[in-house]
Amino acid sequence: MELPISTANLKMRALMNVISGELRRLHKALIQSEAEDFGLPGDPFQLLNLVVNHPHFAWLHALSELMVEMDASLDSDEIIDSNTAAAFKAMIETLIGPRVPSNALFRERYLSLLQHSPAVVMAHGELRRALDKIPDRLPDEPHK
Numbered sequence: 001m002e003l004p005i006s007t008a009n010l011k012m013r014a015l016m017n018v019i020s021g022e023l024r025r026l027h028k029a030l031i032q033s034e035a036e037d038f039g040l041p042g043d044p045f046q047l048l049n050l051v052v053n054h055p056h057f058a059w060l061h062a063l064s065e066l067m068v069e070m071d072a073s074l075d076s077d078e079i080i081d082s083n084t085a086a087a088f089k090a091m092i093e094t095l096i097g098p099r100v101p102s103n104a105l106f107r108e109r110y111l112s113l114l115q116h117s118p119a120v121v122m123a124h125g126e127l128r129r130a131l132d133k134i135p136d137r138l139p140d141e142p143h144k
Contacts, residue, residue, distance in 0.1 A: 006079075013080040016088065019130045020074060023067050023092070026123035030060060030110070033117040062103045066091055082135060089134045096124065 031051055038056050041047045051057045070088055073080065094102035101107040113120045 009079050009081060012082060012085050013074065015130070015133055016070070016074055016080055016085055019088070019092075019127070019134075020067070020070050022123070022127040022130050023063070023070070026096075026120070026127050027060070027063055027067060029117065029119040029123040030063070030113060031057070033113050033120055034060070059103075059105050059109045062095060062106045066095065085134045086136070089131050089136075092127075092131060096127070 031047070034057060035041065035047055035050070038050070038054075041050055051060065069091075073084065073088075078084075090099060091102075093099040095106050096110055097107065114124060
């Protein structure tokens with residue numbers, strides 16, 4: 001069954017697509033920085049194998065899984081409203097900040113790379129700029 005698409009849904013879906021793209025750029029910058037630190041593999045397939053299987057890269061799986069979840073939501077026919085967007089924003093911010101970390105190892109490694117990699121800093125800034133367009137709280141969430 002096809003759901004009616006509102007202008008608000010289209011705008012939120014477009015914004016979430018931007019955020020998905022920014023997450024990809026950040027993910028790529030994190031992998032590249034970690035690969036340089038670890039020792040660059042000979043080809044992209046070796047890098048993929050390292051990212052998927054080597055413990056040095058395991059901390060990145062939390063971001064990878066979140067990206068898969070977001071892409072699945074965007075690829076579905078479900079409505080992407082401000083509540084959905086706010087929920088994804090919260091999940092992202094529990095990884096990269098400023099919310100309380102959901103994964104302490106991820107946050108520790110992430111903050112370290114923010115201090116040492118200009119590419120990660122730039123990708124982080126672009127992602128933050130996109131995330132700032134989504135309200136911080138769900139409309140029915142009480143004020144703190």
